[in-house]
Amino acid sequence: MNIAELTALLHLASPALPIGAFSYSQGLEAAIDAQLVANADDAEHWIAGGLANVLACGELPFVAHQMERWRTHDAPALIVANEEFVASRESAELRRETAQMGWSLRQLCAQLEWGDADRRATLERMTPLAQPTAFAFAAWAHEAAPHAALAAYAFSWIENQTAAALKAVPLGQLAGQRIIVALRPEIEKAVARALATPPEALNTFAPQLGVLSARHESQYSRLFRS
Numbered sequence: 218m219n220i221a222e223l224t225a226l227l228h229l230a231s232p233a234l235p236i237g238a239f240s241y242s243q244g245l246e247a248a249i250d251a252q253l254v255a256n257a258d259d260a261e262h263w264i265a266g267g268l269a270n271v272l273a274c275g276e277l278p279f280v281a282h283q284m285e286r287w288r289t290h291d292a293p294a295l296i297v298a299n300e301e302f303v304a305s306r307e308s309a310e311l312r313r314e315t316a317q318m319g320w321s322l323r324q325l326c327a328q329l330e331w332g333d334a335d336r337r338a339t340l341e342r343m344t345p346l347a348q349p350t351a352f353a354f355a356a357w358a359h360e361a362a363p364h365a366a367l368a369a370y371a372f373s374w375i376e377n378q379t380a381a382a383l384k385a386v387p388l389g390q391l392a393g394q395r396i397i398v399a400l401r402p403e404i405e406k407a408v409a410r411a412l413a414t415p416p417e418a419l420n421t422f423a424p425q426l427g428v429l430s431a432r433h434e435s436q437y438s439r440l441f442r443s
Contacts, residue, residue, distance in 0.1 A: 218365055225359035226366065229352065230373035232380070236321040236348070238373070241314050242381035242441035243267070244426045247433035249385050257392040260382040264375060265400055267426075268407050272371060275305075275421040276349050277411035280370055281363045282419075283353035287332075292339045295350070298416075302347040307427030310434050310443045316345035323351050332358035367408045375400050385440055 232239060245263060248254045254263050279302055286295045306312040323346055327337055332354060340346065340354055349370075356366035379393045430443060 218362070222359065222361050222365065226356070226361055226369040229355055229359075229366075230369040230376075232373075232376060234322075235325065236318045238318060238377050239380065240441060241318075241377070241443040242385065243311070243314070243374075243378065243443055244429045244433065245378055245381050246385050246439055246441045246443075247429035247436060249382075250436055250439075251429060251432070253429075254382070254386060256386065257382075257388050257396065260379070260386055260388060260392075261396045261399055264378045264382070264396060265403060267378065268371060268375065268400065268403055271421070271423050271426065272374060273407035273410045274414060275419055275423075276374075277367050277371060277407060278414035278416075278419055280349045280353045280356070281367060281411055282416050283350050284357050284363055284366060287336060287354050287357040290336055290339070292342075295339060296343055299343050299347050299350045302349060303345055305421040307421075307423075308430035308434065311430050312345070314443045315348045318348035319343075319346035319351045322348060322355060326351065326355055326358070331355055364408055364412060367411055368404055371404045371407055372401075375404070381441060 228234065245254065248263055254260050279298070283295065283298060286298065303312060303315060306315055323340055326332065326340065331337075336354065336358075340351065343350065352370060353366075356369075361369075375397060379396050382388050382396070383390065383393045433439065433443065
């Protein structure tokens with residue numbers, strides 16, 4: 218990996234990227250409210266399960282396939298896949314989350330003129346725009362290798378989940394760092410699985426997450442938007 222690719226992926230994975238990721242817990246806060254997550258071990262188990270059973274078989278292979286579609290600029294396939302991903306979000310708040318983050322990342326891509334004008338025009342046509350589709354565009358625009366882009370996406374997700382756990386469980390900073398270190402090897406496994414997953418085998422079946430997310434929409438007290 219060259220320095221330009223590395224720094225681009227560090228930028229895309231950074232919590233400072235202005236797309237609002239910090240305001241979402243993606244079901245973790247609801248799991249805490251349901252007493253499924255009460256300590257650091259629970260949080261690590263929850264995050265590891267999300268990586269292995271949700272991201273590795275759904276979002277990560279989706280990002281990889283969207284990157285290839287951006288490379289060939291297969292606009293019809295990009296648009297259809299994006300629509301299918303949005304439809305796969307099981308609750309209103311999860312759909313709003315991917316649409317808000319996708320919109321924000323698209324604005325960034327446009328204002329910083331990432332990629333070429335034709336592909337940015339295709340990106341602009343997608344409404345709502347799923348965040349993984351926008352991430353795939355940004356990663357392609359920076360000529361990132363798929364395996365590296367997926368690793369950056371997965372690490373960013375783990376870091377955001379851990380940050381949510383620090384606030385909502387709550388956990389100490391050292392406990393959060395232990396979770397991130399423990400899950401680093403699992404990223405490699407998730408990326409390998411994702412790269413071996415063909416488009417027809419993508420799986421977003423996560424009923425517990427769907428139920429918790431739906432409950433979170435009317436949760437009495439909450440810090441996060443999902």
